[in-house]
Amino acid sequence: MSMYIFDTNIFIRLKSYYRSRFLTIWERLDALSGGELYSVREVYNEIKDDKSFVTDWVQAHRSIFRDPTQKEFEFVRTIFENRHFQGLIRPGQINQGSRVADPFVIAAAEVYAGTVVTEERFVPNGARIPNICKHYKIPCINMEEFLAAEDLP
Numbered sequence: 024m025s026m027y028i029f030d031t032n033i034f035i036r037l038k039s040y041y042r043s044r045f046l047t048i049w050e051r052l053d054a055l056s057g058g059e060l061y062s063v064r065e066v067y068n069e070i071k072d073d074k075s076f077v078t079d080w081v082q083a084h085r086s087i088f089r090d091p092t093q094k095e096f097e098f099v100r101t102i103f104e105n106r107h108f109q110g111l112i113r114p115g116q117i118n119q120g121s122r123v124a125d126p127f128v129i130a131a132a133e134v135y136a137g138t139v140v141t142e143e144r145f146v147p148n149g150a151r152i153p154n155i156c157k158h159y160k161i162p163c164i165n166m167e168e169f170l171a172a173e174d175l176p
Contacts, residue, residue: 028132029062030141065124098130110150138162
């Protein structure tokens with residue numbers, strides 16, 4: 024059994040998959056939300072005010088958005104102890120009090136032995152989700168790879 028931890032951009036990407044046209048995908052997401060699909064509170068906070076059918080699904084599946092545990096907070100600290108990975112948060116985000124989900128998505132995957140699902144791409148010498156996942160040997164896939172892993176169209 025795989026466990027997937029969705030990044031914010033996956034929920035945004037799902038807006039392209041209308042439930043009436045991609046019923047199989049949504050049925051599988053419904054099934055996975057029973058224990059194999061998770062995200063984090065910070066992702067929920069980033070998308071909860073969006074007005075779309077995806078947000079309706081998110082509201083109906085609020086339980087998949089976990090609050091961080093102590094172990095997750097500790098792993099977030101571990102990520103930021105690496106000076107290079109501090110670039111995951113831009114200075115403006117801190118000053119503006121912006122929500123930042125990325126380190127919590129990575130930490131949840133580490134703590135629960137899950138796979139991060141994100142549309143971010145590996146950037147040489149970058150401080151992006153795939154870079155950090157690679158550094159810590161955490162599985163990280165994109166939406167297309169998720170659909171293939173779940174044998175979805």
